[in-house]
Amino acid sequence: MPPHILVITDDDDNRELLIRLLQSQGQQVTVAADGQEALEHLFRQVFDLILLDLDAADPDVRGVETLRQLYQYATVHSILVAVIADARDLDLIARCIELGADDYLLKPFHEVLLRARINALLERKAWRDHQRAFPEESPRAPADAAEGVAPSVSGILLFALLDALRHAWRDQRRIITEFQALEAQIAERSAAAEHAALALQQQTITLRAILESLSDAVVVVDREGSLVHANLAAHTFFGDRLLDVTPQATAPALLNTNGVPCSTDQLPLAVALQGVEVDSSEFLLASVDPDAVRRVRVTARPLRHSNGDMIGAVAIFRDITASFQMAEALRAGEERYALTVQATGDGVWEWELRTGTITFSHRWKEMLGFQDQEIGNHPSEWFNRVHPDDQDELDVRLTAYLRRLITSFDYEYRILHRDGAYRWMRCRGIAIWDADGNASHIVGSQTDITDRKLVEQCLWHHAFYDSLTGLANRARFIDCLGHVIARARRRASPPYAVLILDLDRFKLINDSLGHLVGDQLLIAIARRLEQSLRPGDTLARLGSDEFAVLLEDLSEPHAAVNVAERILHSFEEPFHLNGHEVFSSASIGIVLSNDLRYHSPSDVLRDADTAMYHAKMEGRARYAIFHPAMHDRARLRLQIETDLRRGIERNEFFVVYQPIIELSTRQTVGFEALLRWRHPQRGIVTPAEFIAIAEETGLIVPIGQMVLREACCQLSEWKRQHPERTLAMNINLSPRQIADPDLVNRTAALIDEYRLDADTLCLEITETAIIEHGDATGRVLQQLRALGVRICIDDFGTGYSSLSYLHRFPIATIKIDRSFISQIHRSHENTEIVRSIISLARSLEITVIAEGTETEDQLIRIRSMSCTYGQGWLFAHALEPAEATAMLDRETENPD
Template sequence: MTWSDDAPPSARVLIAAETELAAQLIAALREAPSWRFETSVVHPTEVDFDRIDDEFDVYLVDVSTLDPHVSSADVAGRRPVIAICHELETSLERVRAAGGYELLEQQDLTPRTLERTIRHALEQAQLGASLREAKARHALLMRAANDGLWEWDLNTDTIHYSPRWKQLFGIDDEDIGDSRDVWLSRVHQDDLPGLRADLSAHIDGRSVIHQFEHRVRQRDGGYRWVLSRGLVRRDRWGRASALAGSLTDINRRKRAEALAAPHALHDELTGLPSRRVLVERLEHAIEQNRRDPEFRFSVLFLNLDRFKVLNDSIGLDSADRILAQLAQRLRDCVAEGTLVCRYGGDEFAILIEGNDEFSEADRLAAAIHDNLRQPFDLDEQTIFTTASIGITNSARNYERPAEVIRDAGVATSRAKRRGKSRSSTFDTAMRQEALNTLRTQMQLREAIVRQQFEVYYQPIVALGSCRLTGFEALVRWNHPKRGVIGPIEFIALAEETGLIVPIGQFVLREACSQMAAWHRRSPDANDVSISINLSGHQLGSPTLVTDIEQVLDEVGLPPEAVKLELTESTLIDDPTTATRILGRLRDRGIKLYIDDFGTGYSSLSYLHRFAIDGLKIDKSFVDMVGHDDRKAAIVPSIVGLAHNLGMGVVAEGVETPQQARELTLLDCGEAQGYLFSRPVPRDQASELIVRRILWDDDILKGP
């Protein structure tokens, strides 16, 4: 393979196929627009994947030659293998499981498609080889370092530990595996919540570095102080992909500090007591409650909402001033003697001891929320922010401070999921919910690695003619045990963890590739478009526009065939960035639609500002047609607004002929919903493309 500036790129290709297919491949490769290919042909029975070597750069094989019992890593790790099949006779997932890199249908073997697929396969193979080489160098470095080094792969949730790291724990002669629990299970129970919080803050982008001192249990049962430091590595979409760092033995220094430094009991930025004071006071409160059940205590755990966005927009120094002002406000809200401490980052904790009623904690939380309605003043800036508050109390018969902090943190997470600026009191069901959420998150990461997602397509029709005008691409998770899972069960968690970015990238590429294939097969369907949802995380990616352009170029789909759907809240979160990015997308011919219109801000000003092409009426309003005239009245208002602004309008969730008839009378242009079709996999969508007129328009004429 050559990549010279003086000559066109070239590659050596081995074709393992019957005579007719081999001839088709050779002809297509000869007409490739930019590359030059040297080809050799063997019968499908003669190719030996166990002996792949450097003689060829890429393999084009009939799908029947792949062995389903061979691991894809065993084959694709050596040379890229591209499988050719007849129309819809197998799936890409099965091909990849058997060792193939990509799957092409025989009818799609154009010179441009074949060249593009081979180029992409070779680029990925080079990246894989570079990665393996980098890992080998990294392993050598880890063996030589004095500090204990670790590297956490966030996609697989595994951690690699250096020999020196194991020595610090006194387990250097053990085969410990690559689980997080190898580390976390040895951390002192009072230090573990803080370590988790610090790691999470850095992964989420709320801190510039992970740096945390904690105690680790050694083989003899004793504890040693270590300093953990690390930096996150992010992919081109800004998603955290790995965290690498070190453990340093600081046991001697900590012993000296314990003799001399009372300042460790207070936070330097806010002047509040530190988490160490909280732990000590909680130990005392738990013991007192154990002796006297009438002694009550409550803990409020407070976390600022959208603090990362605040950090990014006003800078670290200004954000620190917000934290200092917040600390003073919390002092002002509590009674004298009530402990307020800074737990870490933007997290604060309040301990109420000896309270007559647990409802005191609820009243304090309400007072804090009320206080935060007042803006923070930073020179000439006025900043508004809110907080989520989790509450737990001594009625749960806690035995250790770590349990109290854990449950208060779980309640805080519940408050955030309920919509920010909320309070939530812990109950046992929350803990199980937190465990289920963590389990689902780990399974989601695995699903991304194992490519367990599939795109379904829901038709969009022109109401006047019942003619197919487009599809909305909707993701489904093919869970190995639970079967096909709809987005309502995992999209919110994917948004919260940032995993929506790789999932969104998959949907974008898969949907555009499929639509391009439909256009090639049915030239009279070139006016059928594909609508794709765009998340806030994707909109915030600096490479979004170039990523979309690259996908469209590679699959051969014109930008005019793509509609991107965004929610109102996504636009309002960062309007400056949204204006810039959406303007660039629209300049390239991509259409922009507001999804679920009417359920969010519904501001007329942003419809002009963001140059929106169309509105999608939320299903909740369409449901009211024929049932609640007052609520249904918003539908003609939205249709009229769209017409006055020269925009398209699509009604979502149309399920009855009556809804379709009334929307038609209102001059609503398009609709989608179960009346016409549920979301369907691509093979069923292909049949709808062929039919085009999908439904009898008698449903629009009434009884």
């Protein structure tokens, strides 16, 4: 009989891999999603081995409690237990070994090693069973084995046997140790190779994107001079003459600046292929039209292999025609400018370099608040008044201009006014050169640009700071983060971390209390966040209700967790805004710099946002640290969204119907329409796997329209087939559907189209939809009730504690959540909750349906509490339309 293995995991990929691998070895496999289901299998079947995925257990105890329960049973029945965990969870694995686990398997799986480890466990199980069946053959009873042998012989055999066993155990432990080391080495090298391949691929994509985005023309040739690559700018600039700038040109397209055509070996790429670098040389690009000649600046470099061999050359061509013409025009106008500047309101100065004296115009002195006689003609009168932070740069620029290292002198700086304040000035100067090329004079002007600078500072603040909270905005945060990333990549530096905070239920507060209170809340949160951070930390509002924190120079990476906990703690106190006491919370995503090496701020923000979304999905008001595996979940969500859109187009969705039973007669009084997805690859998919994504993306609206129409059509058909029966149809509505402005009109149109009695249509909504969207939802429910449609509260008892909406809204039916019904025989508390709900509903003349009725015992209990209707597997699973029709036919033929 083949070995029987129980696999406990809720991970689809792990489950499919293990089933395929085990069944390929002829082993029998049973799968359980959690510890409870596993115990049920253990009570009914015999197993040789249990594989427990620790991620399938309660996240708070990480599988320890599940292992304890399984170990008690496994020990009694001689079943081996191996735990499955991530390689980083070594502490957890050690804990499980202490609790009795026989072995462990590491994720991600390596199939060869996994198969070997499982086979070794099964062999150990077989040996243990053999020992239990034939104890007289066990090496642990050497005295028994030696019975009947002469004492001396028996002693010799005994010691020899024990010595052999010791050697065997040592060899076995050595093999296991070497095997585990090999497994770790293979996993490490596989991960490194995969990471290197991904990094190389990303670098290639990035480099190509950079080349194509350059405005300069880039041309690459091989060592023979043949064209290898040219970017888009090169094709645009050279057109059909692109080959004429390469060493293979028959008629070179370039001329020197004197207009003389270049020979082929004078072309920059040809020079580079000779091993000579070309630095910023200027050429003319030939044209039939003399007025269309372009001026280009070329830089060319040889390309060499790591061994030094020449493999080609690259050249970068920049069109400088416009800038050259502008420079020429500027030189031509400099003299005219020097004459006309005197007619402006600028202060003019002239510096005689040979004597070192400087003359300031009356306007120049007046701009600083002085009279003519109050300022002398020494340069110190000028430079000593310049702001200390600007003096060095002013000196560097003047020196560079006089040495002709730059073509013009133009600098903006601050200078001290007589009133003690600094004014912003723009200073420009033109030198007069002697026959030797040395500057003899500089003539220049000074313009007061203080007002412009104030405007620029204001614009800069608006561009980089949030106008509501005064915090840095997204652009400023990205700039700061970019500097931190660049610094971290240049040299070893202390860790940094980025936190993304998204406020929970901010839209509800904004919509219910108004945008003024919403803005005040954002301001108050900004101030509270500032109090939770260090002075050097960067806090920004990225937009709407999203904030970001940049933590630099951390003592250790996980110090960011302390900050996140401090922030979450700060939200525990209410905000008092315009007479309202408002409670808010935040979901936080954390990226730690030591976990991944980032290249750009967008990558960091993407991962922090992914972690934040993960925290929100885990229940809000918490933090989550980014892990690369989160990308897999994000990609899965994106794939599901894509498949949902295609599924709508391809009509892959269909409706099944679960009967609603009158408990006293066990007759069907209605059905609940339930959505299913016939996925082309995954088969039948239940709503639990995709409904949240459909709701988030808004795709639930067209899907819900399809369900509503199909259910109305089916109800009409049953009404035609069984006119003697009054059947109801329950249809679920999501918050997005309730917010659809066409819902009421569409429902009315379907009632008319299929000639239904409106009160046979019952629309189910959740408590959360009512509470979080109270007023808006209430108006829609009143309109639906005006049509005659009945309203049902689904999963009653799992939402908010307030029951006031039972009075405020037109509720006709409530469904007691299955979690209460399933525990009714186990918990006195649950029994009393169900009894109270039924009693409350009866007093309000509200019909009650017990969801999830699965056993006769549950049926007896809820009937004793005067519950009228039930729904669950005890009566029927969700049925295809034909199966539901057949069920109605049977009930009609046999009413008893």
